[in-house]
Amino acid sequence: xxxxxxxxxxxxxxxxxxxxxxxxxxxxxxxxxxxxxxxxxxxxxxxxxxxxxxxxxxxxxxxxxxxxxxxxxxxxxxxxxxxxxxxxxxxxxxxxxxxxxxxxxxxxxxxxxxxxxxxxxxxxxxxxxxxxxxxxxxxxxxxxxxxxxxxxxxxxxxxxxxxxxxxxxxxxxxxxxxxxxxxxxxxxxxxxxxxxxxxxxxxxxxxxxxxxxxxxxxxxxxxxxxxxxxxxxxxxxxxxxxxxxxxxxxxxxxxxxxxxxxxxxxxxxxxxxxxxxxxxxxxxxxxxxxxxxxxxxxxxxxxxxxxxxxxxxxxxxxxxxxxxxxxxxxxxxxxxxxxxxxxxxxxxxxxxxxxxxxxxxxxxxxxxxxxxxxxxxxxxxxxxxxxxxxxxxxxxxxxxxxxxxxxxxxxxxxxxxxxxxxxxxxxxxxxxxxxxxxxxxxxxxxxxxxxxxxxxxxxxxxxxxxxxxxxxxxxxxxxxxxxxxxxxxxxxxxxxxxxxxxxxxxxxxx
Numbered sequence: 319x320x321x322x323x324x325x326x327x328x329x330x331x332x333x334x335x336x337x338x339x340x341x342x343x344x345x346x347x348x349x350x351x352x353x354x355x356x357x358x359x360x361x362x363x364x365x366x367x368x369x370x371x372x373x374x375x376x377x378x379x380x381x382x383x384x385x386x387x388x389x390x391x392x393x394x395x396x397x398x399x400x401x402x403x404x405x406x407x408x409x410x411x412x413x414x415x416x417x418x419x420x421x422x423x424x425x426x427x428x429x430x431x432x433x434x435x436x437x438x439x440x441x442x443x444x445x446x447x448x449x450x451x452x453x454x455x456x457x458x459x460x461x462x463x464x465x466x467x468x469x470x471x472x473x474x475x476x477x478x479x480x481x482x483x484x485x486x487x488x489x490x491x492x493x494x495x496x497x498x499x500x501x502x503x504x505x506x507x508x509x510x511x512x513x514x515x516x517x518x519x520x521x522x523x524x525x526x527x528x529x530x531x532x533x534x535x536x537x538x539x540x541x542x543x544x545x546x547x548x549x550x551x552x553x554x555x556x557x558x559x560x561x562x563x564x565x566x567x568x569x570x571x572x573x574x575x576x577x578x579x580x581x582x583x584x585x586x587x588x589x590x591x592x593x594x595x596x597x598x599x600x601x602x603x604x605x606x607x608x609x610x611x612x613x614x615x616x617x618x619x620x621x622x623x624x625x626x627x628x629x630x631x632x633x634x635x636x637x638x639x640x641x642x643x644x645x646x647x648x649x650x651x652x653x654x655x656x657x658x659x660x661x662x663x664x665x666x667x668x669x670x671x672x673x674x675x676x677x678x679x680x681x682x683x684x685x686x687x688x689x690x691x692x693x694x695x696x697x698x699x700x701x702x703x704x705x706x707x708x709x710x711x712x713x714x715x716x717x718x719x720x721x722x723x724x725x726x727x728x729x730x731x732x733x734x735x736x737x738x739x740x741x742x743x744x745x746x747x748x749x750x751x752x753x754x755x756x757x758x759x760x761x762x763x764x765x766x767x768x769x770x771x772x773x774x775x776x777x778x779x780x781x782x783x784x785x786x787x788x789x790x791x792x793x794x795x796x797x798x799x800x801x802x803x804x805x806x807x808x809x810x811x812x813x814x815x816x817x818x819x820x821x822x823x824x825x826x827x828x
Contacts, residue, residue: 334358335380335381335448336361336379337359337379338362339363339364340363340364340365340393340396342385342387347365350383351363354441354445362376365388366389367388367393367395371399378401378406379406380406380407380448381407381445382409383411384409384410385412386410386411393410397426397427403427407448408429409430409432410432411432412434428494429444429495429520430495431495433593437607438605439566439606440593440606443566444495446567447521447567457518458492461489465482465485472488472513473510473514475658476651476654477651478643478648478650480643480647484642487640488518489518491515492514493518495609496638497634498515498639499612499640500512500611500612500639500640501614501618501640501641502642504689504691505688505689505806506645507642508573509528509573509613511642512526512569512571512611516569519569519609521568524566525564525565525567526568526571527565527569527570529573530808531572531575531576531577540585541560542560543562544585545557545558545560545563546558546599546600547599547600550598550600551599557597558597562589562606566607567607568608569608569610570609571613572586572613573613575613575614576614576616576627580625580628583628587634590634615809618632619632645686646685649682650682652681653678653682655690655693656678656693657673659693659697660672671704671707671708671709672707672708673709674709674710676710676711680716691805691806692715692805693804695804696714767787767791769783769787771783784803785799785803
């Protein structure tokens with residue numbers, strides 16, 4: 319990726335950037351003109367659509383600051399000019415911001431929108447990131463066209479139809495300033511999606527900061543996100559810059575945003591609506607020039623119903639949703655991902671190894687409840703345990719004597735289901751199936767513990783049964799269970815907390 323591809327000449331240089339302001343409010347247009355001139359750009363002003371078209375014909379602008387409400391029509395009508403859309407960044411200037419407006423602007427080709435009164439810091443940041451839309455789109459299209467040969471798009475790997483859909487969505491939204499909301503199971507790669515969006519955006523030269531809202535103490539999370547003043551609370555011995563301040567000009571990734579305390583969600587909503595925030599203990603607000611990308615492993619509407627996410631914040635975040643598929647829904651990508659991880663580990667350790675055909679078959683037949691994170695952990699373990707340069711199936715998850723069907727074959731056979739080693743018994747998932755009474759034939763003494771799940775069980779039920787069965791097998795040793803399942807200890811804690819709440823609710827039911 320070429321970072322400078324398509325960048326417009328820096329203001330003040332030989333090829334001075336040119337801006338066109340289209341606003342029927344004379345005073346507002348004059349004020350905006352002074353701000354733009356301060357950025358060492360040439361400026362033209364138009365108060366009607368007719369004047370705007372005339373100015374565009376005289377000199378192609380690098381950026382158009384476009385008001386929507388004009389005397390002779392709607393500002394959106396300028397998007398009908400394909401040359402303007404391809405060669406000029408169009409930024410909507412409106413006093414009537416809404417989700418509908420931003421989505422419509424995105425579809426038509428707008429790079430961003432600013433709400434009156436204009437946030438000066440946001441305007442300066444936007445002007446500093448000028449890039450011709452056609453050049454940016456050509457770069458993204460180039461990456462998309464190489465997926466078939468290289469097997470990856472940015473930091474994301476896979477050629478499956480499910481991932482191609484994700485790549486298409488990233489291609490459309492990366493070059494805009496629209497807020498993105500990523501949903502997907504734990505371990506599926508949500509942060510990589512956020513990082514790829516940032517890397518393909520105009521903000522790529524500025525910071526990308528990620529904060530896991532579920533991993534920070536509720537008492538400290540406000541200070542971590544917004545910062546604090548010296549002496550604002552016990553232990554605040556110096557001023558602290560929060561994530562919004564440190565990510566200025568770049569992208570702030572709020573992972574597991576549904577774990578953010580409700581009172582802090584109100585403040586986040588305010589920042590998203592106004593573009594301003596305050597440090598803890600301060601009386602002065604600051605402007606925030608940050609693109610927010612949020613993520614959760616919960617379904618947004620369910621999170622709202624459960625009181626985990628404010629409904630108004632959900633709609634403010636969910637301007638452009640991207641749903642990341644679990645690994646079990648794209649098992650055809652497993653061999654490629656496995657080879658990618660094995661090569662990366664070999665390069666890091668200084669010794670290359672390769673999978674045997676049977677090992678790749680085993681990997682492609684496993685359902686991966688812990689998603690890509692579990693696959694990466696499994697590959698790393700198999701690499702370490704392999705005695706020579708060949709990595710076989712001995713240390714890979716799955717039943718050694720089980721089916722060798724590929725993921726595609728297994729997807730076509732709905733008569734059986736596999737969870738972890740063998741499919742899991744509902745209601746008996748707290749005990750390893752190997753110790754439960756069952757009319758099934760006795761397994762060999764050295765067989766791996768297994769559980770059975772009936773066809774028709776939801777993946778949520780399967781996941782719950784597998785987690786509880788693994789916990790029981792390891793005597794409730796959480797670290798060992800998390801390592802075996804290929805999930806983080808935090809995710810395991812969250813799941814067990816949910817199951818305890820569900821069991822308590824069920825026990826109170828009539």
